[in-house]
Amino acid sequence: MTTQESPTQGPGTVVVGVVADPVASPVQVARQLEQELPGLLSEQLADRQWRVEVHRERLPPSDMQRFEMMNVAADYKRQRGWDFAVCITDLPLVTDRQPVVADASSSRNVAVVSLPAFGAMALRRRVLGVVAQLIEDLRGETTPEEGSEEHRRSRVAALGGAFRRTTPDQDGIDLRILATRGRLRLLVGMVRDNQPWRLVSGLRGALVGAFAFSAFYLINATLWELAITMAVWQLVAVVFASITVMLTWLIVYHHLWERARNLPAREREQAVLFNASTVLTLAIGLACGYVGLYVLNLIAALIVFTPEVFSQYVGAEYGLGEYLLVALLATSAATVAGAIGSGFESEESVHEAAYSYRERARREAIRRSREAEENDERLDETMREG
Structure with missing residues (x-):
């Protein structure tokens, strides 16, 4: 050429x-x-x-x-x-x-x-x-x-x-x-490259599970009464707690946390940075999923709740505010239950949803390196015993 x-x-x-x-x-x-x-x-x-x-x-x-x-x-x-x-x-x-x-x-x-x-x-x-x-x-x-x-x-x-x-x-x-x-x-920039909004479509099992549990919670009269009697700070705490539980479950169950202990200083700093990006990526992705599920639950509540039954538990002069509170609490409870659904996702699919291509390649390289080191250590022990 x-x-x-x-x-x-x-x-x-x-x-x-x-x-x-x-x-x-x-x-x-x-x-x-x-x-x-x-x-x-x-x-x-x-x-x-x-x-x-x-x-x-x-x-x-x-x-x-x-x-x-x-x-x-x-x-x-x-x-x-x-x-x-x-x-x-x-x-x-x-x-x-x-x-x-x-x-x-x-x-x-x-x-x-x-x-x-x-x-x-x-x-x-x-x-x-x-x-x-x-x-x-x-x-x-x-x-x-x-x-x-x-x-x-x-x-x-x-x-x-x-x-x-x-x-x-x-x-x-x-x-x-x-x-x-x-x-x-x-x-x-790392969180942006991970594209946290992809988590919503990547964790289909968890979302389906959360939506299924939503149907149960929405028709639970006890939940209606709790929703309208809880203080604002309690509702806010429930929302954050539900997302935190889901986030922690994903990290622990699917091994998304990178261990920084016993690593050289430079690699330890890098591991801390990648762990922080993982937490932020999951938090943003789960928040997007929570909002989507909340909208679906609110629509379902407006369609399904009959005035006669709903008024018996929330009061005769109920309005849109009561629907919003009930849908909020139902979504929070279903999000926690939806963590069970994420267990049916393969670890590979969760990693693909949570990480960019470059981060997945980096973690795979680290995994192979550690496996090679463990194999070398086992081989050395075998030779010494022999």
Whole structure:
């Protein structure tokens, strides 16, 4: 394949290759880059024509000491004649407890962009600005010295105060962009990548079980009386307690909690971060499911409850408020009972509903590594006994 003209020689079209993980967020971001990046680069670097090509590829796991993703980008850049190559991944990257937005190598004209560090707001616009900044820096013969006036002028407006450009003391990486709000932004980005709203459809067994129990609770006269006599703080406590019970059951029964004990400090911090994202993902997903179940129960109550029977337990002058309270308490009780239904879900389906592809791959790699270590220990014990 004929390679494209070098970006530093003569007029022509400069090709930026984007290698994206074949999952929701990276693919969506890559498509936007394909559509909007050429125009933005033409405004900032008007001496050339720009084109973006997108390729989907399952990117390998990587961290700050390994360069598998950059190697993949460099290989595709060479094979396809790209001038620059950018990997888009949902793998969280951290260095010195700071979330990494992007790493770039000017010697190879490749970069890796990590989506979780962008947080949850204006993701595509921010990625567009960061990638444009990376291409501008890579295209230059040298990267401006950190803190210099040229360094400040070269920063595109889209970066604003959300990100900070640095020059790391690390071989193979000439430019690094960090998230200024640190671990909170990274945590929010990880939850976004997990797409907690998918939990509603992923836990069909639990939802069916909760809905089935709702029918029983809705026609329970004792529940009617409790609902209209409980204080507001008691009802709020019941709602939170029901979601907490369901969340705890899912984590314990389906082994969603990652043990951080006896891990090295760096891996322990990572495990804590992933556990926090798991809790938030489940909490948001279960809250969405709770609201959906509540709406269904309210509709059922409005249709099924006969005025003659309902008034005997809640009072003759009942109104919409009483229906809302009864449906709320019935939903809370059914949510707790619905935890039983989640037991019929396979562990794989629960993990798929709760985690992004990258997080599932990471946990699977950890599981295999621990199994290999246990097998090695058993083998050593056998050899010593023999």
